[in-house]
Amino acid sequence: MNSRTLILLLLGILGVLTGLARQQPAAHAPETVPLGPHTAATRTESRPEEICAVCRQPVGSEGVAYEAEGHRIVLHRHELASDSAAQLRGLIRQLRPRGAFLGTSAEYGSLSWVWFFTGLYVLAGLGFAALCAHRAMHTGHRPVPWFFAGLFFTAFAYLLLLTRRRRTVAAPAGIPRGLGKFATTLPSQPCPGCGALNHPAANRCSGCGGKLDPRVESEAARVLSPLN
Incomplete structure (x- = not known):
């Protein structure tokens, strides 16, 4: 083995050792950094394109x-x-969204059952309020009082409204002579000359x-007819 081959072999061994040394974690980069009583930062592999x-x-x-x-x-x-613990806590604090409703830290408690059921009650109240108002309008009852009844008493108010007797629904100013509550819609008729569609009474x-x-x-x- 000549000297040139020996030098190349030594350089190859040195390159392998250098690569292995780079893969080993630095002494001041611990695998885990405690951040609090229940949280810790875990070291992972970084990518060359990531930003410090x-x-x-x-x-x-x-x-x-x-x-x-x-x-x-x-x-x-x-x-x-x-x-490193204080440094990582400060950097994480900078990354947290400002003004978040519940935050992202583990120090925030979970939603209590009281608030959960309160939210469900409010949603149910709004739903039954709309149902009561809709039912009241179509059965001749006053919709505003029944809206608030459904808002506060939810299903009980709606069940009570179902037991109420249906009333006659009339227009506030009365229905014009010759007309029913709902006008009948008839299909248009085509013109025999140009084919344009026209009202059947035209x-x-x-x-x-x-x-x-x-x-x-x-x-x-029909409304203006003297026979009516």
Whole structure:
């Protein structure tokens, strides 16, 4: 074995050892960093394209990443402070959404059963209030009082309304002579000259102005008829 081959072999061994050394975690990058009584940050593999949370530069091959409370913190190894717990807590605090209703930290308690059932009661009240008002309008009762009855008493108010006798529903100003509560809608008739569609009570075509034979009496004529 000549000297050139020996040098190449030594350089290859040195490169392998250097690569293995880079894969080992740094001494100041612990696997787990306690952040509180029930939370801890766990170290994971970083990607070269990730941005350091301190210097805002790509970490390359010198990065270290921690995951905690749903957040991922990536740093250069030399940016990791000796008090890594305080540093990570501060960085996580910066990542939390400001003004969040329930927050993201584990220190927030879960929703109590009192508030849960209160919310269900309010939703049920709104639903039964709408049902009571709708039912009252179609049965001749006053909708506003029944709306509030359904809002506060929910299903009990609706069941009570179902037992009430149906009243006659009338228009506030009365129904005009010759008309029922709901007007009958008839299909349009085509003009024999131009084919335009016209009201079945029309005597002139709206398209060409030609004369038409009305199929029914118009509602206005029925209201104004002296026979009514």
